[in-house]
Amino acid sequence: MSVLSMKNIFKSFQNLDVLKDISLEVSEGEVVAVIGPSGSGKSTLLRCATFLESVDAGQVAYLGEAVDFRKKASIQRAKGCFGLVFQNFNLFPHYSVLKNIMDAPVTVQKRNKSEVYQQAIQLLDKLGLADRTDAYPCQLSGGQQQRVSIARALAMNPKILFFDEPTSALDPELTGEVLKVIRSLAREHMTMVIVTHEMAFAREVADRVIFMDGGIIVEEGTPKEVFDQPRQERTRQFLRNYSGL
Amino acid sequence: MIVSAIDVDKLMLMAQQMSQGVATTLSLFILTLLFAMPLGLLVSFGRMSKNVIVRNVTKFYISVMRGTPLMLQLLVVYFGPYLLFGITISPSYRFPAAVISFSINYAAYFAEIYRSGIESMPAGQYEAANVLGYGKGQTFFKIIFPQVVKRILPSVTNEIITLVKDTSLAFAIAVLEVFTIAKQIASAQTSMVPYVAAGIFYYLFNYLVAFIMERVERKLNYYH
Ligand SMILES: Nc1ncnc2c1ncn2[C@@H]1O[C@H](COP(=O)(O)OP(=O)(O)OP(=O)(O)O)[C@@H](O)[C@H]1O
Ligand SMILES: [Mg+2]
Numbered sequence: 001m002s003v004l005s006m007k008n009i010f011k012s013f014q015n016l017d018v019l020k021d022i023s024l025e026v027s028e029g030e031v032v033a034v035i036g037p038s039g040s041g042k043s044t045l046l047r048c049a050t051f052l053e054s055v056d057a058g059q060v061a062y063l064g065e066a067v068d069f070r071k072k073a074s075i076q077r078a079k080g081c082f083g084l085v086f087q088n089f090n091l092f093p094h095y096s097v098l099k100n101i102m103d104a105p106v107t108v109q110k111r112n113k114s115e116v117y118q119q120a121i122q123l124l125d126k127l128g129l130a131d132r133t134d135a136y137p138c139q140l141s142g143g144q145q146q147r148v149s150i151a152r153a154l155a156m157n158p159k160i161l162f163f164d165e166p167t168s169a170l171d172p173e174l175t176g177e178v179l180k181v182i183r184s185l186a187r188e189h190m191t192m193v194i195v196t197h198e199m200a201f202a203r204e205v206a207d208r209v210i211f212m213d214g215g216i217i218v219e220e221g222t223p224k225e226v227f228d229q230p231r232q233e234r235t236r237q238f239l240r241n242y243s244g245l
Numbered sequence: 246m247i248v249s250a251i252d253v254d255k256l257m258l259m260a261q262q263m264s265q266g267v268a269t270t271l272s273l274f275i276l277t278l279l280f281a282m283p284l285g286l287l288v289s290f291g292r293m294s295k296n297v298i299v300r301n302v303t304k305f306y307i308s309v310m311r312g313t314p315l316m317l318q319l320l321v322v323y324f325g326p327y328l329l330f331g332i333t334i335s336p337s338y339r340f341p342a343a344v345i346s347f348s349i350n351y352a353a354y355f356a357e358i359y360r361s362g363i364e365s366m367p368a369g370q371y372e373a374a375n376v377l378g379y380g381k382g383q384t385f386f387k388i389i390f391p392q393v394v395k396r397i398l399p400s401v402t403n404e405i406i407t408l409v410k411d412t413s414l415a416f417a418i419a420v421l422e423v424f425t426i427a428k429q430i431a432s433a434q435t436s437m438v439p440y441v442a443a444g445i446f447y448y449l450f451n452y453l454v455a456f457i458m459e460r461v462e463r464k465l466n467y468y469h
Contacts, residue, residue, distance in 0.1 A: 052372050079378045090373035093468045094391050104377040107387070136468045156377065 001028045002064060003081070003160045003191050004049065009058035011041075011048055018044045020215040022058075026160060029189035033196055033206035033223075037238060040212045042195040046162050049193070050084045051075060063159060080109070083153030087165045089145045091137040097124070097148050098133045101155045109156065116155065123151040127181055143174035147181055160191040167198060199242045203227050211235045259430050263442060266426035270446075273343055273412045273422060278405065280348035285355025292360055303356075310353030315346070316417050322346040323418040336419075343415040351408060358400045362393035395465045402458040409451050413443075423447070 004026040011019040018041045026032055034042050047053040049060065051067075060067045062081040068074040091100050101120040105111045124130050127147045137145055146166055153161055166182065167175035179201050185192065186205045196202050202209055202223065209226040211219045211234075219232045230236045291303035310318070323342040326332040366389055374384040413424035427443035430436070 050376050052375065076378065079376070082376075084376045086369060086373065088369060090367075090369035092370070092373070092388055094395070103387070104379065107383060108378040138468050152377070 002026070003028050003030075003062065004193070005059075005061040005064075006045075006049060007059040007061075009045075009048055009060070010056045011044055011053060012056060018215050019048065019055075022212075022215070022217060024049075024210070024217070026191060026193060028159075028191055030191055030208065031186045031206050032193045032208045032210060033202035034193060034210045034212060035196065035199065035202055035238075036212035036218075041215045042212055043164050045212070046084065046164050046193065046195060050082060050162060051079065052084075080156070081159045083156055083158035083161045085146070085150055085153055085161065085163045085166050088169045089137070089142075089149045091145055091149055091152070093137050095136075096133070097129065097135050097137070097140070100137070100148060101152045104152070105155050120151070120155055123154055126184075127151050128177070141174060142170045143177045146170065146178045150178075150181055150185075160193065161185070163192065163194040163196070165195055165197060167196070199227070199239070211238065213238065255434065259434075259439060259442075262426050262430060263423065263439070263446075266421060266423040267446065269340070269420065270412050270422040270424075270450075273340070273347065273415060273420070274409060276344045277347040277351055277408060277412075280344070281351035281355055284348060284352035286359055288352050288356035289359035289363065292356055293363065307353045307356060310350050311357075315350050315411060316414050318350055319343065319346045319414060319417050322349075339415075339418050339420045342418060343412075343420045347408070347411070347415075351404065354404055355401070358397050358404065359393065361400075362397040363389065365396060366392060398458065398462050398465065402455065402462075405454055405458070406451050409454060410447060413447070 002025055004024070006022065006024040009019050009022045009024075010017075022041075022045060024032075024045070034045065036042055044053060048055050054069065060078075062078045065074075065077070067078045092103075095103060098117075098120055101123065102113070102116050105116040105119075106113055121130075121133070124133055127150065129144060129147055129151070132140060132144065132148075137148065140148065146169075150161075150166075163182065167178050170178065175198070179198065182192070182194065182201075183205055194202070194206070204223075206223055208220060209223050210217055211226060211230075211232075213234050219226060219230060219235045225231075226235065227239065230239060288303055288307065291299050292307065294300045294303070319342070322345050323334065323339065326338075327334050370388055370392070371384060374388045379388065412422055415422050416425040416428060419425060423443050423446055427439040430439040
């Protein structure tokens, strides 16, 4: 079943065409890695999928239901389907770890507080943060903050989770703990779209790899196909910068 | 002995008159904050509005409030009804006129402080809230505003301290606040004492303001 379907998406800023006729289908349980050089439009693609940017043309559908961008209710319904993990976490600094995770499920989804609390505790436990429930974001390391932000997204019970370079803002020694969490989510067949510069990780965790350049999808396939036998010269050129694969 | 008895009487009377002034100054101060702080938020919304007309009208309002003397604004608000519409003004309008002038004037200053705080918030906070499904109002009042308060607290403290001293401008329309009364007693008794007393009052008042605001700041120091 298709969780996300983007069809013929166009997006430009002023006179800069950033997405040129991009189509992307993600089915349930699938892990898609998006790679590509800086400025190729990866973040913009995620921002269009999560309605942080409006598309100029094209269609976005969640769980088979096309989003009608003129209708607030349609957008709000679709928002309930996805979560987004930012490069720089964007945790709410004035909320404790627990409140960061619980607030949206309680105020936005109007769920029962004690049920949300149970879930939050479980998530924190699973993400290795059981002892940090009362801490504030500023008291946590980058890796811990990113894990909290993943827990915050998961607490909304999304059908699909987007990651925009989840480890790029972290010190190298902290990327491991975040990648570990994403890896375990992949094992549980969480549907995910991950924009990343961690090629080894993309190869390991993704069912499908998408290579973007200049606002188009240049090549896509299994990690083996894209990394070992890239058909496009541009893909080969890009991958040459990442040795040791 | 007789002389000192008269002095004591004088002092008692002075203290009594001054304490009435203190009550008036305090009410003027509290009412002004009560009106100006929320009004300032509204004005800052207008200042940041997408609507060009609303934005420019608010901008003009702010520039007039900040660009002309508060004393002049007091006189306009107090005498305006008479000079413009021929409405007879009673002395009981003095205090309300002072509250109105101070409120609309301080609202302009608060608006600019709020705006600077709101505009300093990183876009990521709005985006995170947006993706989580918070509505516009929820995003502002739950996520943005509490953080703005922390950021603008030092500027707000400055503004409040200035207000304490500015209440003395109400003497221009003969509101019986501390300064007006001090001035009356001083000229009646040809004495410096009332001025000294008034000075001590304003100083202690602001000392208290600074103390409270420092407490509040420390209370918000649990995150950064
Ligand atoms: N809000 C915006 N206004 C104007 N230009 C923008 C905006 N957002 C992105 N761009 C431009 O669009 C292009 C694609 O940006 P995008 O952030 O999607 O690239 P990216 O593939 O995520 O790059 P990186 O790997 O560096 O994160 C860039 O040239 C960028 O400067
Ligand atoms: Mg990016």
